Amino acid sequence: MLNFILKRLGLAFLVALTVSFISFSLLFLSGDPAIALAGEGATDQDVVAIRELYGFDRPMLVQYASWLVNALSGDFGESYYFKLPVSSLIADRLSVTMLLGLCGISFALLTAVPLGVIAAIRPNSIIDRFALFLSVAGQAMPSFWFGLILIVAFSIKLRWLPPSGTDSWRHFIMPTVVLGYYAMPAIMRLTRAGMLDVLSSDYIRTARAKGASEMRVMFKHALRNAIIPVVSLAAVQMGFMLGGSIVVESIFALHGAGYLAWESISRNDLPTVQALILVFSMFYITFTFLADVLNAWLDPRMRSS
C-alpha cells in the first residue's frame, strides 16, 4: 500500500509539473502580454519599456524557470490590476471557494448515494422513478437558471434566505444546493448502476448463502464494491467545483477564486491567471490522488497493479 501511495505521489508530481509548464506557455500563445498591458494609446517605446520591466524579453524557458522557483516558495508575483501579491489575493478568495466546494460535494454525495442505493435495491419502484426524474431534471437545468429560480422563490417571494453575500451559513444554502445538484445526477446514476451490477454478482449470493442479513449484504458486501467508480467521479466533480464554480459564484455574488479567475482573464492579469491555473490544476491532481488512494484501500486489486 505504501509503495502504491509513493508511486502515485511521484506520478502526481510529474503531472503537476507538466501542467504548470503547459499553462505557462499557453499564455504566451494568446498574444504579446506587453502590448496588452501597455493599453491602446501606447507608443512602441512604451511597449518596449514594459517588456523590459516585466522581463518578457527574456527567453520563455528562463521566464518559466524563474516563475516556477518563485511559485514553489509561494511567491506568484504581484497582480497587475489589484497591485497586491497574487498569493494573498488567492488565499483570501480561496476560503470561500473551498467552503462552497466542500458543501456542494457533500450535498451531492449525501443525496446521490442513498438515492442510488435505494433505486438499485428496488428498481422500477416509485423511489427509483423519482430518483430518475430528479437526475434528469438536474442534468437538464442550467446552473444559472436554477440559481435564479431559487433566488426568486426563497429570497424574493418567501424571504427565507439571503440572495447574495457570504456573511453567514444561511448565505451558503442556495449556492450549495445549486452546485451540489449539478454533480448529483451523475453520482446517483453511477451508484445505481454499480449497485445493480454488484447485487447480481456471485459473491453477493455467497454472502446470502452464509446467512448474512440483507443490511449486511447491502452495506458490507455490495456498497463497498459499487462505490469504487463513484469515488473517482466524485473526485473529478470536486475538482470541478473548486475550479469552475464561476457561474454559481457570480449569481450569488460570492467572491471566490472562480470569480477572481473570471475577472483576471478579462483584465489580462497574467500573474493572477497563471497562479489560479496552477492552483486549480493542483486541486484536480490532489483529489485524483486522494481518490486513487481511497480506491486502493477499497479494492485490493488496484494496489498490486
Place this chain on the structure above:
Amino acid sequence: MSQNNSRQDIPLLSINNLTIDIPTAAGTLHAVRGISFDLKRGETLCIVGESGSGKSLTSLALMGLLGKNITPRADRMEFDEVELTTASARTMRNLRGARMSMIFQEPMTSLNPAYTIGDQLMEALTLHGSTNRKKARARAIELLEKVGITAAESRLSQYPHQLSGGLRQRVMIAMALMCEPELIIADEPTTALDVTIQAQILRLLAELQREMNMAMILITHDLGVVARVADKVAVMYAGELVETGPVDEIFAAPSHPYTRGLLRCIPLPGKTKRGSVLGTIPGIVPSLVGEVKGCTFRTRCEHASPACRGTIPLHTSPTGTHTFRCIHHPDDLETDAVQSTGANA
C-alpha cells in the same frame, strides 16, 4: 447435535412435490415441476441432468436463495422438520451457512474481491454465533488445512485475486464447512476448474462428507463422479425428476429412456466395447414457457408414442427405492436398447 441411530433413519431433508414457476415476459416458465426426494444424514445424492433442467434452481430453492419474484411451492420441503417454504427470513438466515451450506459453480467470482480470505472465512462463523475473533481465526486455519491448503495462516491475509481457481474453490469449501453444516449442496463445484484439479476437489468433498457425516447434494454432469461418490441418484430432465434410486440400481438397470441415453453417452469400463461409437441424444430441451403436458422427453425419445402426450405414471421398482416416470415398462425397452447399442457398434 446428537446423532443417535433413530435420528439417522429420519430423513434430514424431505421434499414432496416441489414446483418452481418463474414469471417471464413470454409467460410463466415452469422451471421445476413436482420434484420429490428424501435425504438422510450422511447420504450423498447426485442430481444429474443437462443445463436448464432445474438442478440449480432446486438447490437454490432449498437454500431460500431464489430471486425476489420467484416463490417455490411444495407440499412438503422440510429440513430437520422445519418447513422451508413457510419459514421466516430470519429462520432461513439462521439455517443458511450454519446447518446447510452451499458451494457454487464459479470459484473465480464467488468470493468478495474487497475482503481477505480470512475475513470471509471468519464471517461465516461470526454470523452464526458468539465466537470471538481468535477462535474464529483458529477455526479458519484448521479448515484451510483440512481442505489441503498449505501455509494456511499466511493465506488468511491474502485476497481472492491472489489465488488460483482451484485454491479459491478450496476456500469456498472451507467456508461452507466453517459451522459444521448437516447438509452441504455442491452445485457443479468443479465445472470451472482445470481437469487436473477436478478430481482432487471431488475426492476432497467426498472425504470431508464422510468424515463429518454430512448429507450432501452434488449437482454434476459427470456420471463417472456419480458412480464413485453417490448413494442415490436423481436424474432431472426439463424440470422433472425422471428417475431416482440407489446408485447401483440406476447404473445396473436404468429405466427411463433419458437415463439410458445419458449412460450411453459415456464410456463405462467393461460395458462399452472398445472402438464402438459413443451415443448422443439428438435434439434440444423443449421450452417450458406456458402449459407443459405429458412427457417432456418425447420430442427426443426413440420410443415416443402418442400416449406420451397424456398423463405419465410413476413406476416404482419392487424394492420400493427406485422410481421412474415413463409410460413404457423397462423390460419392453430392453431389446430396443440392446439393438440401438448394436446399431452404434
